[in-house]
Amino acid sequence: MDILFRDHDALRAQLNAAQRICVLFESPEQMTHEIQRAWPEIRVVLREFHSFFAVELPHHHLKEEQCLYPRLLAKLSAPEKLLVEEITSEHPGIEVLSGVLLELIGPWLRTSIPPRLSELPRFTGLICELNLHLERHMSIEDEKILPLAATVLTASERRQVTVDIANLRPHKKQAAK
16 A cells, blocks of 8 residues: 555646646746746656646545455444545545646647646646645545554455556546647
8 A cells, every 4th residue: 555655746746846847836926938948947847747647646546445445444433434425525626626627737748838827826726726636635635544444454465456557457438739
């Protein structure tokens, strides 16, 4: 189940990279020159972000929902089950929010021209909102659900979760053109 912790680390890294871009976008007086100069590098970061959130985030949710949570739910008491069900119910909302962000940045990846200044506040707002939701969500998984799984599942069951995760193929939701 270390793979799920590593996924969370990768998600945090992508969000941190996007937040560094937000800092640049928040300086309107220098924005035009700085963004023009840095746009090729920014596009690389945004392309990685887009690819990650279009493929890896939904794949991570599938790992949890199809490989770990069913085994875990079978062994939990009612309050613990409720926690897992609540955290699972957040996945669609997180994917919708990330999808809105992907739709915004998708066109930016198809041009060598930086986005209009009017689009930047929406980007920074969406990044902040997504970061808030994901940080809270991943903290609950990291601090409660994954340690609970390590305690409740047998070594054999944990190995099977790892095998199932390894065999699960990602589904691409939205790809940059």
